[in-house]
Amino acid sequence: MDDDRLDLSPLRPDPERVDRAAGAVMARARGTLDGRRRMRGSVWREIPGWERPLLATAAIAAIVSIVVLLRVHPVVQRGHVATLSEQAGVPAPIASWVDSDQPPDPAALLEW
Amino acid sequence: MKAGGDDPADEVLVARVRSGDVAAADQLVRRHLPLAYTIALAVLGGRTDADDVCQDALLRALEKIDDCRSPSRFRFWLAQIVRNHARNALAKRRVRGGPSLDEIGEPPAPGHTSESAERGELRAALLAALDRLTPIQREVVLLKDLEGWDHRMIAAALGVSEGMSRQHLFVARGALRTALGAEARRDHLEGPRHG
Numbered sequence: 082m083d084d085d086r087l088d089l090s091p092l093r094p095d096p097e098r099v100d101r102a103a104g105a106v107m108a109r110a111r112g113t114l115d116g117r118r119r120m121r122g123s124v125w126r127e128i129p130g131w132e133r134p135l136l137a138t139a140a141i142a143a144i145v146s147i148v149v150l151l152r153v154h155p156v157v158q159r160g161h162v163a164t165l166s167e168q169a170g171v172p173a174p175i176a177s178w179v180d181s182d183q184p185p186d187p188a189a190l191l192e193w
Numbered sequence: 194m195k196a197g198g199d200d201p202a203d204e205v206l207v208a209r210v211r212s213g214d215v216a217a218a219d220q221l222v223r224r225h226l227p228l229a230y231t232i233a234l235a236v237l238g239g240r241t242d243a244d245d246v247c248q249d250a251l252l253r254a255l256e257k258i259d260d261c262r263s264p265s266r267f268r269f270w271l272a273q274i275v276r277n278h279a280r281n282a283l284a285k286r287r288v289r290g291g292p293s294l295d296e297i298g299e300p301p302a303p304g305h306t307s308e309s310a311e312r313g314e315l316r317a318a319l320l321a322a323l324d325r326l327t328p329i330q331r332e333v334v335l336l337k338d339l340e341g342w343d344h345r346m347i348a349a350a351l352g353v354s355e356g357m358s359r360q361h362l363f364v365a366r367g368a369l370r371t372a373l374g375a376e377a378r379r380d381h382l383e384g385p386r387h388g
Contacts, residue, residue: 091312
């Protein structure tokens with residue numbers, strides 16, 4: 082506690098004065114606050130408007146991705162059905178170990 | 194400011210004001226209006242001018258609320274806006290060369306009673322005493338003794354060291370006590386000025 086403190090409370094604005102001043106500020110701020118509410122509302126209204134372009138963009142991206150994947154990793158090569166390991170691009174020796182479901186021979190590991 | 198009870202904290206109110214919540218803005222304004230007024234008073238030294246500056250600064254704060262980077266420190270941000278507005282008003286007053294509205298005189302408030310008259314006299318004496326201090330002394334003593342800030346907060350807000358804040362407070366309190374003592378002695382010698 083500060084014993085030297087001066088009582089300056091008479092300088093504090095009384096409640097009526099605070100009411101008047103706050104009312105005046107709020108009356109002048111009304112337009113700004115209304116604008117903020119409108120802007121916020123319009124953002125949510127904007128989102129549905131972006132639904133169609135977003136869907137179209139997503140569809141194009143999906144088509145391009147499929148084409149690229151097919152060119153880089155052809156799934157079917159002349160009657161050969163690619164395994165999952167091959168499709169994932171795993172090197173052939175490792176893919177054969179994975180597909181055989183058997184642990185690799187240590188000699189084969191060293192050789193590879 | 195710390196929110197008491199169910200009162201939402203400043204950062205909550207600031208977020209609501211950003212989305213245009215009128216009730217939140219009103220609460221924020223009422224909560225910080227006394228502080229804004231105190232700072233305006235410290236810089237300007239006049240009640241009516243302080244009212245105008247305080248209102249303009251609060252309006253500015255609401256308009257520029259997106260610029261408040263630390264909503265939990267809203268009051269410090271507001272204090273800076275008030276200080277800038279008050280300094281601009283002071284510069285305009287000097288250029289204009291006229292008296293402040295307080296020097297012209299303030300009409301008595303409705304419902305004027307002897308108690309409010311006595312309080313008014315005390316307020317006038319305090320304002321006269323404050324007028325003898327430098328703006329920084331006024332601000333330090335008002336923030337400390339009226340708003341209850343500690344020296345760390347005052348030093349950060351005013352851009353001075355805590356030691357300087359203590360020194361300003363010491364000088365300001367001494368000067369105010371002397372001025373108020375002289376005022377009281379003069380009143381005693383001259384008798385009541387009203388009635």
